[in-house]
Amino acid sequence: MDLADVVLESGARSIAIVGTAKNVGKTVTLNYLVGELSSRGYTLGLLSSGRDGERVDVLTGEPKPQVYLPRGSWVATAEAFLEGASISLEVVDVWERPGVFGRLVLGRVVEPGLAELMGPRSARQLSSAVKKFLAYGADIVLVDGALDRKAAASPLVTEACILATGASSADDLNSMVETLESLVWAWSLPELEDALVAKLGARAVEKERVALLKLGGSGRGDAPGRPVLVFTEYPTALNYEEDIAQEIDESTLALVVPGSVDRVLLQEVTASLAQLRAGARGGIHRGPGATAGSRCGRSHEGTKSGRNPLLEVDRALAILDGTREGRLVADRAGSSSPERLPFYLVMRDPSCAMFRREQAVPLERTGGQLRVLERGRVLAVTINPCSSGEMVYEPRKLVRYIGEKVKPVPVFDVVSGESFWEEVA
Amino acid sequence: MLEGLKDPVEALDRAKEGAVLSSAELFLIGNLTWSARQAREALMETGLQWPACFEIPDLKSVEKEIFPGATSQLSFYVHDSYSPELARIRQERKRKERDWRTIMAEEASRVEKILGRRPGLHEEIAIRLTQKDLIEKARLMPELGETRETLTHVHFRLKATQEAVKLEREIARLRQKEAQAEEKVRATLSRKIAESTGDLEKALDALGEIDFLLARAAVCMDWPGVVPEIADGPVPLRLEGAWHPLVREEVESRGGRFQPVSITLTSPVTVITGPNMGGKTVTLATVGLSVALAQWGMLVPAKEMSFSLCDFVYFSSQPEEKPGLSSFAVEIVGVKAALARRKERGLLLLDEMGSGTNPAQGLALYAALLTYLASPENSACRVLATTHYGGLSALTGADHWQVRGLVSEGLDLAFFTEANGKEALEEGMKWLYDHMDYRLTRVSPDASVPHDALLVSRLLGLDREIVEAAEAIIAGRFRRLPIREEKP
Secondary structure: OOHHHHHHHHOOOEEEEEEOOOOOOHHHHHHHHHHHHHHOOOOEEEEEEOOOOOOEOOOOOOEOOOEEEOOOOEEEEEHHHHOOOOOEEEEEEEEOOOOOOOOEEEEEEEEOEEEOOOOOOOHHHHHHHHHHHHHHOOOEEEEEEOOOOHHHHOOOOOOEEEEEEEHHHOOOHHHHHHHHHHHHHHOOOOEOOOHHHHHHHHHHHHHOOOEEEEEOOOOOOOOOOOEEEEEOOOOOOOOOHHHHHHOOOOOEEEEEEOOOEEHHHHHHHHHHHHHHHOOOOOOOOOOOOOOOOOOOOHHHHHOOOOOOOOOEEEHHHHHHOOOHHHHHHHHHHHOOOHHHOOEEEEEOOHHHEEOOHHHHHHHHHOOEEEEEOOOOOEEEEEEEOEEOOEEOOOHHHHHHHHHHHHOOOOEEOOOOOOEEOOOOO | OOOOOOOOHHHHHHHHOOOOOOHHHHHHHHHHHHHHHHHHHHHHHHOOOOOHHHOOOOOHHHHHHHOOOOOOOOOEOOOHHHOHHHHHHHHHHHHHHHHHHHHHHHHHHHHHHHHOOOOOHHHEEEEEOOOHHHHHHHHHOOOEEEEEEOOOEEEEEEOOOHHHHHHHHHHHHHHHHHHHHHHHHHHHHHHHHHHOHHHHHHHHHHHHHHHHHHHHHHHHHHOOOEOOEEEOOOOOEEEEEEOOHHHHHHHHHOOOOOOOEEEEEOOOEEEEEOOOOOOHHHHHHHHHHHHHHHHOOOOEOOOEEEEEOOOEEEEEOOOOOEOOEOHHHHHHHHHHHHHOOOOOOEEEEEEOOOOOOOHHHHHHHHHHHHHHHHOOOOOOOEEEEEEOOOOHHHHHOOEEEEEEEEOOOOOOHHHHHHOOHHHHHHHHHHHHHHHEEEEEEEEOOOOOOOOOHHHHHHHOOOOHHHHHHHHHHHHOOOOOOOOOOOOO
């Protein structure tokens, strides 16, 4: 079984190839897959996420390998890259794209050859380009994820991803492995088990607001145990980590963050949870003024008007309560032991996780759990044992070493043909 | 229908300049001809007589040039069918490439026979260092050349035979010729496009008009608006129950109730007075917007509207200062520009002109301007002007409308003066919004202007002592406090 078999067996029709750093053999992996899959008769769709088209690496000055575009494949490239290129395309669409490389050209390869790929900048447009290629008739779409462009591997864009890593991706092997482990871990973070909570979470993401899922926690006479989604005024957690974390109280089942989640938010949420568990902070039924200074707006609850412009409760959600979906909510409401109450920090998808695995450990120890609304999927890891043309590690040993760390994800060196994976019984 | 239309303006301009368009640019022009044909057919299907600006020229001949073959999907490629010469070159190149592949495949088979494996991607073979005998064998083979050695492998590449090298050279030469032939095709197409730019641009403009028409139709479906009555001769401008969509949205989003505007402008000049925060500026904006929308052929957000067409609408809003010009100067410069068109049937909306200078001169100037504009010898414009100056209407003989203003019964002023901070300000604003009667009524020219400024200041939380001192000044019982001495 080789990398192409893994791809075909996965059934995924769109796959991102993401490098953990520069010069990790991402394009080598991509070229390998292009060669293997097209020689087996599959029609490919090929594009890149963002800017990845320099002929010479801007950092190291080394020539960058181009991608082989087979006849009949659907590709996206920049108008500028087509001038003087050996390939030729049947143009099927032209997209405006800001930047020095000119418009984005989508087309079918008439004359095959080497060229550079290009793609739209936003995840939304990237996703629509992937869908377009599938609609044109591509069997599998491969997205070349540019340097640290995790967006390409977001479940919003591609169904699965392959992580490319190499010895040059970090100063030493250990930190390379750490990065890799964190990525594999994030991409296997579980989805919310409870469909009701997941529905509410999706609502917050759609509205682009950081939100808290509370059980009767709006403090306006809602029946206890009735789940409500409380929106804060913040579209992302950035710079307001402390304020947001302070909004977590005993009735909070989940904090949903639409954008990226970083180390600072993890720390603040952990601290807030720890305080709650230790009983150092009061519950929600405090008198007005008790939360003075809060910027999430609860301080306004005690004013004459009773109107709080900053805090909006989505009451329509209450009708979802009582269905079978709400088991987690029901369990939580019925639980009397505060120590065993779950708390979920919910991210849109693994590409939002801007922290390392070990940075999430304190939260988990405090009883918090990380969840995603859209789960990721890592098909394989590819390694490049060379750095700047110099062999740094013995491929067989490196493949085995990394294979042990990321199992059950299979590991390949497509250059030497070495591979490692644990058969799952 | 228009969703798929791309922006071809830059490509059109380049064609006009005589440039050879790229494939992507030719696609864009083709996309225009394709969209134009769809729209043209849709317009014809309606069976209506469309105004000239919607007329889309027949671009079939251009479309046929760019897309000679009928395709279900819009796409562009310099096909063989464009040029027999190109077809011939391509055929020859492909034949040579086939020959080259045959020769190399034979070489690869020879290698396979001896080494037991076939060269892979890029005609390369990597042999593990441990397979010493295999490496020795490979080194002795004339078909292979050693390229590099790593910690673990020795890499070889399949060498091209003399014949293959010759073919490679010929293929490269043919590719060059092919590129030239392709450029020739694109140059011919570009020239034809350049000849038709008149029609292409006309089609593009018409598509723009259709887009705008559709957008207006979409807005009309959103607003419960009204078709205005447009009179031929000069009639009063009458608005009943009109609203400004943006202001209304803002008011309703904070839970307030928007009071629609009703006003009739019968004489050349009409003056509006009213308290601060009384909606005078909103009235001006609503009148201006209603006229503009009506003249753009859109439904007007109102219950009723009747008017006669204007040549222009001028809105002198409360100006922001520009570098080197005070707000007063900005106003004057703006009005001067509007006055240059005073003989046309314009609508001038003036918001508290002259309030940025001393009151006596400001009033005099405003009154003089309005009187000047009211005279039929000087101007054909209709003017709607807001002011705080008492007596402006009396001075000019203009129609006078007034905002009903604050209904202050049951007001606990102490709450607002004693409370402080953001909450009190919010409460003050809320009280103002709730107790302001924004409706306009027609009053006599010499009706006095309201004195709500002090009350409003109080509601907005200005220090009580200051507001009371102001009240004392008005009542004529003001005593000045000793002035603080500044130490040098």
